[in-house]
Amino acid sequence: MPSFDIVSEINMEEVRNATENASRELTTRFDFRNVEASFEYKEKTVLMTAEAEFQLQQMESMFRGACAKRGVDTASIDVKPMDQHGKICRQTIAFKEGIEQPVAKKIVKLIKDAKMKVQTAIQGEELRITGKKRDDLQSVMQLVKEANLGQPFQFKNFRD
Incomplete structure (x- = not known):
């Protein structure tokens, strides 16, 4: 029968590539000059750090675009709530698998x-x-x- x-399933290698692409784009963006902001791939999650909440929102949109270019379905992205440690804001992106x-x-x-x-x-x-x-x-x-x-x-x- x-x-x-x-x-x-998600191809985590493509997620790692999308993270690197978004990091590269972050260094070339004018609005992120002299700003403490970064993407970091850790064990099937991506950690975004920035100085302000609106910057995290822009970074999330950059990451979604990088994922779309790499063929990762953005419906699988699960954005966790933002937490703030002093001056630095952090947000974790997990993936539904x-x-x-x-x-x-x-x-x-x-x-x-x-x-x-x-x-x-x-x-x-x-x-x-x-x-x-x-x-x-x-x-x-x-x-x-x-x-x-x-x-x-x-x-x-x-x-x-």
Whole structure:
């Protein structure tokens, strides 16, 4: 029986490249001259530091642009609240990877409500979709792509 997996993965190497690109852009920007501001990639997160909150907002927009250029879906970006230590403001950007249980249940409910003739199974941080016809599986892919669930999904291991 045909099947495929729904996963949510991010290429962290591209995130590191986007961080370096944003850092390079930061050094060339006129509005960031003589300003203490930086991007730092740390274990699947990016730490932004600047002197003011509005600068962090500009840096976030620069980082999103760099991610888009590198092919990283910006829907997976999770910006944490800003914290201030004296004169320096910091903000952490994390990335949504894997499909969490509530989101997986939403996808299963979405598929069941569409009354498609497929079986869904939650397997850790991914979903396995199995059906008799390839067309049914392709319509499930289309349904998941169109549903705005707050994170990007990829489809892997398509088997006939």
